[in-house]
Amino acid sequence: MVDRSGHELATRMAELARAPAGRRTTEEVLAEVSATAVELIPGADTAGVLLIRRNGFESLGGTTDIPERLDELQVSYDEGPCIQAAVADVVVRTDDFRTETRWPKYSPAVVEIGVLSGISFKLFTAEKTAGALNLFGYQPHVWDGDALTVGSVLAAHATAAILANEHGHQLETALLSRDRIGQAKGIIMERYDVDDVRAFDMLRQLSQESNVKLADIAQRVIDSRGH
Structure with a gap:
């Protein structure tokens, strides 16, 4: 399974890199990254990217509307795994939101929506922007070592896309x-x-x-x- 996952990841990364970057917007690249995460990581039912800037936040590349809804909840409650990954920890993992105590307001709201597990990967973006690639599952206890490996690689790809976009704006x-x-x-x-x-x-x-x-x-x- 690990070999197959590694092969699939290499294939998808080649596909993501094939199109010239100038022909795609950052949001299009992030949508591809999110879709690839759902495709390659068992248990990931939906995914998206949260960007936090000084003037607010953006929810980009969601494979469904759920990541954006969860981002809005986290910003409203000022707590949650995506924010924690964006501004602090490199990886924030929850195996079951029904027993998650780190975010007392956010966790019950997530369960009510139907999401039971989540994993967020920090994006190492520019100084004025924090971000995270966020995966969510409708079942508990779905994340394994492959999820961590593949998610980290995809987060690096998302980071590169964001930095390229910001560099382009600066230029x-x-x-x-x-x-x-x-x-x-x-x-x-x-x-x-x-x-x-x-x-x-x-x-x-x-x-x-x-x-x-x-x-x-x-x-x-x-x-x-x-x-």
């Missing part, structure tokens, strides 16, 4: 800022008959005096064109 923001600053410098050079170095110094001084980001000062200069 896009950096390029946009550079473009704004370049435009603003050109406007200042033309308007005040100064060279490139002096134009940049003027932008930087305005930024320091007003305690406003350089890119935002540049945008103000661009917006002032024609006034």
Whole structure:
């Protein structure tokens, strides 16, 4: 069974990696990861990814609506395995929520929904984002060593997708800022008959005096064109 599981995992990981990353959104990749977890891990009836950011949370890639419902419960109660895995522990496992005492509000609510077991894997994401890949079972005592191994590998794949997306946003923001600053410098050079170095110094001084980001000062200069 272990060999078969390892072969299946290798095959699925190759399939996940085959399509160029730029053609798929992060949510599409996470949906594939969740679906693969349900496909490869016995006892995993549904799966999804919880991301926690400073401005709130996102529930992504759910194979059913249950992971999102459970994420909402955890955020509401401020307790639960997915949050614990996202912000603290690497793996959080529950074999039977009917006897689980770590989350006194969350556990009974989960049982009422029909979920009896769960396992969450921490996603090692960027500084401002915490996350977890979460698997849920409708039966108790379903997790074995293979579940831990396969889940950890899939969590690593999910982490890579999230980091790639965030890096792409950062690069896009950096390029946009550079473009704004370049435009603003050109406007200042033309308007005040100064060279490139002096134009940049003027932008930087305005930024320091007003305690406003350089890119935002540049945008103000661009917006002032024609006034």
